[in-house]
Each structure stands twice: as structure tokens, then as C-alpha cells.
Amino acid sequence: MNISIKAALLGSALALAGPAFADMMHPKTGEKLAEDQTFTYRVLDEHTSVDPQIVEDVSGSEIVRDLFEGLYNQDRAGELVPGVALDHDTNDDKTVYTFILRKDAKWSDGKPVTAGDFVYAWRRLADPATASEYQWYMEVMGIKNAGGVMSGDMPVEELGVKAIDDHTLEVTLESSLPYFALTTTHTSTFPTPAWAIEAHGADWIKPENIVVNGAYKLTEHVANERLVRERNPMYWDNDNTIIEKVTSLVINDENVALTRYQAGELDRTEIPAGQYPSLKETNPDEATAFPRLCSYYYTINVSDSTPEFLKDDRVRRALSYAINRDIITEKVLQGGQTAAYTFTPGATAGFEVPSVDYAGWSQDERNAKAVELMTEAGYGKDNPIDLTLLYNTSEAHKKVALAVSQMWKQNLGVNVTLENQEWKTYLTTRGEQNYEIARAGWCGDYNEASTFLDLVQSGSGYNDAKYANDMVDSLLADAKTMDNPQPNYTKVEEIIAADMPIIPIYHYAGSFMIKPELIGSWPVENVEQNWYSKDLYKVAK
Amino acid sequence: MLNFIIRRVAVAIPTLIILLVASFWLMQTAPGGPFTSERPLPAQVLANIEAKYGLDQPVYKQLWDYVVGIVTQFDFGPSYKYKDRSVNDIIAQGFPVTLTYGIISFLVAIIIGGALGISAAIRQNSWLDYFAVGVTIGAQVLPNFVMAPILILVFTLWLGWLPGGGWNGGQWDHIIMPVIALSTSYMASIARLTRSSMLEVLRSNFIRTARAKGLPDNVIIWRHALKPSLLPVISYLGPAFVGMVTGSFIIDAIFGTGGIGYFYVNSAFNRDYAVMMGLTILLGSMTILFNMVVDILYAWIDPKIRL
Numbered sequence: 001m002n003i004s005i006k007a008a009l010l011g012s013a014l015a016l017a018g019p020a021f022a023d024m025m026h027p028k029t030g031e032k033l034a035e036d037q038t039f040t041y042r043v044l045d046e047h048t049s050v051d052p053q054i055v056e057d058v059s060g061s062e063i064v065r066d067l068f069e070g071l072y073n074q075d076r077a078g079e080l081v082p083g084v085a086l087d088h089d090t091n092d093d094k095t096v097y098t099f100i101l102r103k104d105a106k107w108s109d110g111k112p113v114t115a116g117d118f119v120y121a122w123r124r125l126a127d128p129a130t131a132s133e134y135q136w137y138m139e140v141m142g143i144k145n146a147g148g149v150m151s152g153d154m155p156v157e158e159l160g161v162k163a164i165d166d167h168t169l170e171v172t173l174e175s176s177l178p179y180f181a182l183t184t185t186h187t188s189t190f191p192t193p194a195w196a197i198e199a200h201g202a203d204w205i206k207p208e209n210i211v212v213n214g215a216y217k218l219t220e221h222v223a224n225e226r227l228v229r230e231r232n233p234m235y236w237d238n239d240n241t242i243i244e245k246v247t248s249l250v251i252n253d254e255n256v257a258l259t260r261y262q263a264g265e266l267d268r269t270e271i272p273a274g275q276y277p278s279l280k281e282t283n284p285d286e287a288t289a290f291p292r293l294c295s296y297y298y299t300i301n302v303s304d305s306t307p308e309f310l311k312d313d314r315v316r317r318a319l320s321y322a323i324n325r326d327i328i329t330e331k332v333l334q335g336g337q338t339a340a341y342t343f344t345p346g347a348t349a350g351f352e353v354p355s356v357d358y359a360g361w362s363q364d365e366r367n368a369k370a371v372e373l374m375t376e377a378g379y380g381k382d383n384p385i386d387l388t389l390l391y392n393t394s395e396a397h398k399k400v401a402l403a404v405s406q407m408w409k410q411n412l413g414v415n416v417t418l419e420n421q422e423w424k425t426y427l428t429t430r431g432e433q434n435y436e437i438a439r440a441g442w443c444g445d446y447n448e449a450s451t452f453l454d455l456v457q458s459g460s461g462y463n464d465a466k467y468a469n470d471m472v473d474s475l476l477a478d479a480k481t482m483d484n485p486q487p488n489y490t491k492v493e494e495i496i497a498a499d500m501p502i503i504p505i506y507h508y509a510g511s512f513m514i515k516p517e518l519i520g521s522w523p524v525e526n527v528e529q530n531w532y533s534k535d536l537y538k539v540a541k
Numbered sequence: 542m543l544n545f546i547i548r549r550v551a552v553a554i555p556t557l558i559i560l561l562v563a564s565f566w567l568m569q570t571a572p573g574g575p576f577t578s579e580r581p582l583p584a585q586v587l588a589n590i591e592a593k594y595g596l597d598q599p600v601y602k603q604l605w606d607y608v609v610g611i612v613t614q615f616d617f618g619p620s621y622k623y624k625d626r627s628v629n630d631i632i633a634q635g636f637p638v639t640l641t642y643g644i645i646s647f648l649v650a651i652i653i654g655g656a657l658g659i660s661a662a663i664r665q666n667s668w669l670d671y672f673a674v675g676v677t678i679g680a681q682v683l684p685n686f687v688m689a690p691i692l693i694l695v696f697t698l699w700l701g702w703l704p705g706g707g708w709n710g711g712q713w714d715h716i717i718m719p720v721i722a723l724s725t726s727y728m729a730s731i732a733r734l735t736r737s738s739m740l741e742v743l744r745s746n747f748i749r750t751a752r753a754k755g756l757p758d759n760v761i762i763w764r765h766a767l768k769p770s771l772l773p774v775i776s777y778l779g780p781a782f783v784g785m786v787t788g789s790f791i792i793d794a795i796f797g798t799g800g801i802g803y804f805y806v807n808s809a810f811n812r813d814y815a816v817m818m819g820l821t822i823l824l825g826s827m828t829i830l831f832n833m834v835v836d837i838l839y840a841w842i843d844p845k846i847r848l
Contacts, residue, residue, distance in 0.1 A: 048623055048624060049623070051624070131589045147585075222634065222708065223626060223631060224793070225707060225708050226799075249797060252803070255690060256706065256795050256796075259693050259705060260693070263701065265697075265706075423810060424571070427573055427577050428573040428577060431577075431581055461582075461583060462579075
């Protein structure tokens with residue numbers, strides 16, 4: 001008797017304290033929402049920082065996008081939508097951008113978000129004393145005097161950014177940059193609260209000190225275990241935020257993460273390599289794969305230190321043609337990756353994949369052409385090439401390297417020695433051109449083809465092939481200021497296909513297991529995978 | 542005895558200094574640095590960062606500054622990779638976790654391993670002995686990186702009894718699987734060591750004398766046989782204890798416990814110099830300390846050693 005009364009009382013108390021979104025509809029789509037609006041996901045590794053100007057890794061940036069908000073956000077398709085900025089204007093030659101900021105944006109301590117907070121943050125990013133690893137991003141953005149400030153030759157006040165008033169931010173660029181607004185979704189450009197940083201120094205990002213302007217507040221952080229963020233009532237669009245609490249758990253082992261996902265502990269996890277086809281079959285409404293803004297390629301050392309045969313573009317092309325990319329994507333990796341014949345992925349915004357010649361051939365035609373080129377260059381099965389293929393230690397890279405070396409051996413008689421090195425050793429070896437052919441991967445920093453093609457510019461610090469072509473350099477330099485740079489990008493891709501300093505192999509795909517109630521709101525079309533917890537929601541089952 | 546202790550301490554200090562210098566030197570010789578990345582930093586940016594952390598100084602100066610920082614302010618430096626926290630933060634947060642599951646594993650290993658070993662020795666060639674030997678061999682050949690995922694599969698996915706990982710402030714149900722995975726092989730070694738050394742002692746002359754005198758089995762085993770048969774076990778316990786409380790990369794990586802074992806191994810991959818040095822010093826001191834404790838215990842049990 002007593003017990004049932006208690007139970008009834010408890011039941012009604014629970015009903016009173018029930019979650020705000022129970023029985024509610026999504027304000028825009030009208031879907032019925034689930035009672036549980038928490039989002040728990042797996043991260044591979046501890047994030048580097050949650051300080052917008054310091055963070056340098058993907059999982060850290062995901063957290064920063066929840067805690068802070070920059071001028072623009074991205075929507076599900078990766079298109080710009082207003083963040084703190086409502087709109088912007090630019091002068092005719094696109095060297096001065098003026099952003100109009102919303103008046104209702106507030107920090108979590110109640111202070112308004114002003115143009116001055118952006119000025120502070122951008123100066124902080126460029127300031128040598130901050131020593132940010134993303135300092136160079138100010139140069140990518142082309143902000144006036146960024147170089148001088150970074151080298152310490154100019155005071156930070158000279159940086160081309162100023163607050164006209166509290167809600168108007170003016171940015172001056174070194175030269176015209178039509179896609180400038182796209183660069184403002186990068187976390188390093190997010191505003192930071194000067195007063196909190198001055199009060200707490202490096203400890204300002206600890207949960208007890210941090211002041212944020214994003215949709216979530218940092219409430220708990222245990223290094224290498226978990227990070228919890230909960231909705232921020234001061235956020236200007238808090239009424240439309242549905243997910244109440246976001247937890248990221250550090251789980252290094254992807255198979256263990258999958259087990260915990262299956263046990264219901266996680267809402268999202270990465271699919272371990274090679275398991276996508278079987279999971280897609282058993283859980284068709286949870287396994288999802290989508291294109292990423294990343295390319296996997298082999299870079300060929302074309303500097304002076306390289307063996308003679310790699311200086312011959314016919315050999316380089318033959319090596320590229322002889323790789324059957326479909327086998328690598330469909331048989332070796334099986335994770336939704338797509339074969340690559342150009343360096344820039346087709347998923348890149350505004351980029352039309354040029355039809356480079358060998359992309360249109362059948363594999364038999366490619367193989368035949370490869371043999372022909374090798375013979376022309378004086379090599380073949382009776383006079384084979386010996387080369388070393390370098391990759392960083394990883395099961396997946398090894399599989400690809402084994403497959404490729406077999407293809408080279410069978411088609412061209414090339415003897416390949418596989419060499420694997422630990423990550424930093426491998427980077428050093430590659431950076432010093434102590435290799436012949438090396439595995440490499442690149443993900444776009446922003447959604448525009450130049451983030452890829454800049455790699456083949458002779459002056460690029462990322463050009464580990466040491467490829468130099470004046471034509472490419474000038475085409476890319478001109479592209480910077482063109483309203484429609486596609487013709488230049490097409491030409492550059494064609495030159496790469498003819499010179500083949502890098503061999504594109506495949507374009508990455510992201511593959512996740514996502515709970516069916518959440519999957520509908522996951523931004524699968526956003527190729528940069530810039531997701532915002534505030535846009536996610538779980539629907540009722 | 543006091544003399545013996547002083548001698549041991551006197552050896553420990555230079556050992557630690559050699560360890561410090563050697564690891565600093567090895568770390569510096571490894572290719573790449575903390576800021577080597579797939580996106581090489583522009584020279585200017587790299588120079589700014591190196592200036593901030595004093596990495597532009599000559600190596601001996603860096604080592605000296607580092608040691609001075611530790612001695613004067615107990616400051617083990619910043620993490621170059623996890624920029625939100627210092628090495629002191631990492632140790633303060635991770636070490637209690639490691640210590641908790643380490644000490645529990647140690648106790649579990651001694652109690653179960655000791656009991657198995659003693660009972661197997663007393664009833665040699667009985668079903669109990671075969672059972673104990675079987676279990677220990679099984680436990681020893683099953684590495685923890687295989688056992689841990691199996692535990693998660695069984696207890697989390699199939700039975701739904703235990704959470705699949707995390708630490709959650711040290712809640713009991715989060716500790717069980719890490720302890721099983723960590724203690725099992727130590728438990729097996731302790732059981733086998735105890736069994737064989739007990740058997741040896743039970744065959745010795747003084748036990749035969751005791752039996753001849755008509756002493757009851759209980760007294761023979763607990764009063765006469767146990768102490769001498771523990772000697773080899775104790776020499777194993779020192780390194781075993783250090784092995785368990787200094788953290789395990791496997792346990793931290795698979796269970797996501799947040800202990801220092803994972804930080805330690807990763808600091809080497811990340812070339813996170815200060816984290817690596819800080820943890821080397823911490824773990825090195827513990828290894829030295831517990832080996833010393835074992836030596837002292839040994840001397841106490843067996844007076845011959847003191848000479």
C-alpha cells in the first residue's frame with residue numbers, strides 16, 4: 001500500500017520534472033522529438049585544447065564549435081549561415097570586408113559579444129607571444145600585415161582588423177580574396193573573452209573559469225576520459241537548441257568503441273576499417289558513409305636526391321596508370337572511398353572535376369599504356385626498377401601499399417621494398433626528401449580547391465615532392481583573385497596528370513555508426529564534417 | 542640494517558640522475574620534434590613557438606632549466622601537445638586513477654595468486670593442483686590486449702552487467718574490468734612462483750625434521766614453510782607492484798580510464814618532451830623506490846643478504 005503510494009508520488013514528481021522537449025515537435029521540421037536529448041560520441045584521442053586560438057586537431061575543433069561561435073556557421077550542406085555576424089559587405093575589389101554583428105549575442109557571463117572581441121582574438125592569433133600553431137591561418141585569410149605581426153616586426157595593433165563600433169567589424173586584406181567569408185568558419189577565428197584570459201591566464205579554459213559565447217558551456221573535463229558540455233542559456237538561439245548535453249568519450253580502440261556503441265553507450269562511433277559492408281548489411285539504418293574533403297595519394301620525390309628513373313615523367317605516369325584504384329577502394333578498404341584521378345576531391349565546393357585523360361580509360365587501357373611508357377623510358381620486366389615505398393605505420397596504409405606494390409610488380413615488373421616508419425620519423429624523412437615514393441594524405445582546411453592545389457606550388461611548405469612548375473605557380477597565383485578560378489584549377493589538374501609528381505589514389509570517406517534517432521539530423525552532406533551539436537536532435541522512435 | 546638502508550638510498554640517487562640524463566638525450570635524438578606535423582609550420586611560426594617553450598636554447602641549457610624548475614618549484618613543465626594543461630595537471634589527474642586500479646590489481650593478484658599457489662603446493666598432484674596449474678597457464682598465455690576486449694564483449698554487450706569503459710570518478714563498476722585485465726597475468730605468475738617455491742621448501746630437510754618431530758601440518762606450513770618460500774615471491778612483487786601502479790597503456794587505451802599509462806606512451810609518439818620527462822621521473826623514482834623496499838624486506842626476511 002505504502003509502496004504504491006510512494007511510487008505514484010514519485011511518478012507524478014518525475015512527470016512534473018520531465019524534460020522540456022518531451023512530446024515536443026521539432027520547431028522547423030515538425031518531427032516528434034525523443035525524450036532523451038543527450039549526445040554521446042567517441043573520440044579517438046584526447047583533444048589538444050578548447051582554446052579557439054590554440055586548438056589544432058579535429059576533435060578539439062568540434063568541441064570549440066560547440067563552445068564558441070564565430071562570424072559564420074555552416075549549415076547541413078556546408079553553406080554559410082549567420083553566426084555572430086548577420087551579414088557582410090565588401091568593397092569593389094574585395095579587399096575590405098565589413099561584418100554586421102548581431103546585437104543579441106552574449107557571453108555566458110552576460111556580457112555582449114562585440115566586434116572588439118573578434119579584434120582581440122585575431123590579434124591574439126597573430127601575436128608571436130601566443131605562439132599558436134595556427135598563426136599562419138591569418139596569412140591564409142590574407143589579413144593585412146599578418147606577416148609583419150607574426151614576425152614581431154609590427155605591433156599587433158597594425159593587423160588589418162578593427163572594430164568600427166561594437167557591432168561592426170572591418171577587415172582589410174592584403175589583396176582581393178573573393179572567398180574570404182568562407183575562412184571565418186575556422187575555429188581559430190572565433191572570438192575570445194579578453195577579461196577571462198587576463199584574469200586566469202592559461203587556466204581560463206578550465207570548466208570553472210571558462211567564458212563562452214557558443215550554444216554549450218563546458219561543464220566537465222577529465223583528460224583522456226571524457227568532456228561534457230551542457231546548453232548555454234545565454235546563447236542567443238538557445239530556444240532552438242534541442243540537444244541538452246553532449247559528452248565525448250576518449251576510446252582509443254575503434255573495435256572496443258564499436259562494442260560500446262552496440263551496447264548502447266554511444267550515439268556515434270567510427271566504423272573500423274573494412275567493416276562497413278557487413279555493418280551496412282546488419283544495420284542499414286545506422287551505418288553511413290559519406291565523402292570527405294580529403295585525398296589519399298602517393299607523393300614522388302622529384303628533387304635532386306631522387307633516383308634518375310623517378311625524374312622521368314613517363315615512369316611516374318606509368319606507376320600511376322598501373323594502380324587499379326577500384327580494387328583499392330572496393331576490395332581493400334571497403335569504406336565508401338572513391339577512386340581518385342585528380343588531387344582535388346569532387347566534393348569540394350564550386351569545383352568541377354576536370355576530365356583528365358587517364359580517368360576515362362579502362363584499367364586494361366591504363367595498364368597497356370603504362371607498359372608502353374615504361375618501355376619507352378627503357379625499363380620493363382627485363383630491366384626492372386627497384387624502388388622503396390614509405391608509409392607511416394598503420395594497418396590500413398600497409399594494406400594499400402601491399403596492393404599497389406603487387407600491381408606494380410605484375411604490370412611493370414617493378415620491385416618494391418615497403419618501408420614503414422613511426423609517424424614523426426616518417427614526417428621528418430618525407431620533409432627532408434629522404435624517400436623515393438611516400439604515402440601522404442591531405443584534408444582541406446577550407447572548402448575551396450586551392451586548399452589542395454596549393455600543395456603543388458613550388459613555394460609551398462607542404463610540397464614534399466619538391467615539384468616545381470612555373471606554369472602551375474602562376475595559374476594558382478592568378479586563381480586567388482579570380483571570381484571563377486575553375487579554368488585555372490582545371491589546367492593545374494591536367495598538368496599534374498601529365499607530370500604526375502603525386503599519384504592520387506582515393507578520396508576519403510567518413511563512415512560512422514549513428515543511432516537511428518539521431519541520424520536524420522547528422523549533416524552527412526557537409527564534406528568538411530563541421531557539425532554543430534546545436535543543430536542535432538533525436539527523434540522519437 | 543640502517544647502514545644497509547643508507548647504502549641503498551645512496552645508490553638510488555645517481556641511478557635517477559643517469560635515468561634523467563639518458564632519457565633526455567634519447568628523446569632529443571629521436572627524429573622530429575613536438576611541432577613536426579603533416580602541415581609543417583612556417584619557419585616564423587615555428588620560431589615563435591620554440592621561443593615560447595625555450596626549445597631554441599642549447600640542449601644542455603634546456604635540461605638544466607628543466608631540472609631547476611623541478612627542484613625549485615616542483616614544476617614539470619607544460620605539455621606541448623595538450624596545451625590546456627601542464628605535466629603537473631596530467632599527473633594530478635591521471636596518477637590517482639592509475640594508482641587506484643594498480644593497487645587493487647596488486648592486492649587481487651597477491652591474494653588469489655598466493656592462495657592458488659599455496660593450495661596447489663600443499664595438495665600436489667591432486668585435482669586442486671591440476672586446476673590451479675591449468676588456470677595459471679591459461680591466464681599467463683592470454684595477453685591483456687586480447688582479454689580486455691573479450692571482457693567488454695561479454696560483460697558489456699552480451700550480459701549488460703558492466704559499463705564498457707571510462708572511469709566516472711572511480712565508480713566501482715568501472716574498476717572491475719580494468720582490474721581483471723591487469724591483474725590476471727600477475728596473479729598467474731605469483732601462483733606459479735608460490736607453488737614451486739613452496740614445493741621446494743616442503744621437500745627440504747628442516748621440514749622433514751619438523752614432520753619427524755610430529756608437528757601438525759598447519760604449524761609446519763604456516764610457521765616454518767611459508768616464510769622461506771615467500772623469498773622468490775617477494776623479489777617478484779617489487780617489479781610487479783611497480784608494473785601495476787605505473788600504469789598500463791593497454792588498460793588505459795582499451796578501457797579509456799584516463800590513467801597515465803596512455804599519456805606516457807603517447808608522449809613518446811608526440812615528442813611531448815616535458816610530459817615524457819615528467820612521467821619518466823615519476824615512474825623511474827617509483828621503480829627505484831619499490832626495488833629498494835623489496836631489497837630491505839628481503840634483508841629483513843633473510844639476514845644473509847645484509848652482509
